[in-house]
């Protein structure tokens with residue numbers, strides 16, 4: 001068993017009468033590609049929002065690499081290595097791919113005051129940006145405007161932007177949403193390759209069961225703020241409670 005990267009203890013969150021997390025406790029192992037699934041309204045987004053720092057829990061603790069980060073703001077979590085890539089595109093369409101990735105790379109290097117025109121002279125930045133573009137398979141498109149990208153490549157660029165922050169743990173919200181089959185196959189292979197490199201641990205929130213079961217080493221199933229299934233894809237598929245309340249006929 002790999003070391004725990006993230007540990008969640010007795011997490012609770014409710015919006016009025018709607019309970020989205022009820023005494024949730026689990027840990028995420030370093031290097032294990034995990035998916036969080038559940039029917040609409042199960043509490044997946046709320047959980048990711050709490051873990052990445054955009055909303056506070058009502059109670060409970062979050063430990064990242066053994067450190068209590070429960071009250072850390074988003075930017076401090078990002079600096080610690082806990083990041084998320086948004087479902088809604090956060091790409092600057094009028095900038096090139098190189099520039100889109102250079103911005104967070106420079107920010108991380110605390111050279112945010114540099115002008116973009118001088119960035120390309122900065123060998124260190126260029127190497128870092130090129131490495132990320134290569135990892136997401138878009139190095140050949142370095143100087144293409146982000147607005148010219150296909151939907152699938154745009155999602156890959158978002159992953160690249162997230163990678164620029166050098167995350168240790170990266171949440172991806174529906175990485176294949178709106179993609180055609182070719183784009184989908186490509187981004188899934190990319191995530192597999194990045195995960196196999198071992199630098200980043202991925203946690204994916206996904207509705208598409210084909211994606212979940214083909215990609216994940218571990219699947220956590222949420223239902224009304226409770227974990228009703230947790231294990232390998234095979235274990236989750238054969239879990240009677242999961243079949244009953246969530247997967248139903250889809251798996252049968």
Ligand SMILES: Nc1ncnc2c1ncn2[C@@H]1O[C@H](COP(=O)(O)OP(=O)(O)OP(=O)(O)O)[C@@H](O)[C@H]1O
Nearest residue numbers: 015018019020038039040041042043044045046047
């Ligand atoms: N800010 C909020 N205020 C009030 N209720 C909220 C808020 N955010 C979420 N909820 C409610 O909490 C419940 C869980 O929502 P959440 O978005 O976490 O579920 P989800 O599993 O991500 O659903 P989906 O798969 O549809 O995205 C829902 O009933 C939702 O309406």
